[in-house]
Amino acid sequence: MFIVIVALGIGLEMLFRWQLLVVFALGIIFLYTSRKAGISKKKQRNRLFLAAVFILLAVLLTTSF
Numbered sequence: 001m002f003i004v005i006v007a008l009g010i011g012l013e014m015l016f017r018w019q020l021l022v023v024f025a026l027g028i029i030f031l032y033t034s035r036k037a038g039i040s041k042k043k044q045r046n047r048l049f050l051a052a053v054f055i056l057l058a059v060l061l062t063t064s065f
Contacts, residue, residue: 020058020061020062023058024055027050027051027055027057027058028055030047030048030051031048031055033047034047034048034051
């Protein structure tokens with residue numbers, strides 16, 4: 001029983017790290033795509049805002065756990 005609990009804990013930790021990487025990667029993607037030429041200023045602002053939100057979320061999740 002103890003081994004199952006430890007394995008589950010390790011699995012959840014690995015899943016959490018993957019989610020963190022995905023959130024951070026989404027932030028970087030939005031940051032990169034907001035700099036593309038030919039995009040309207042409103043769309044560019046929205047993408048920069050989303051990038052900031054995703055990166056901030058990743059940082060907050062890292063520091064809270």
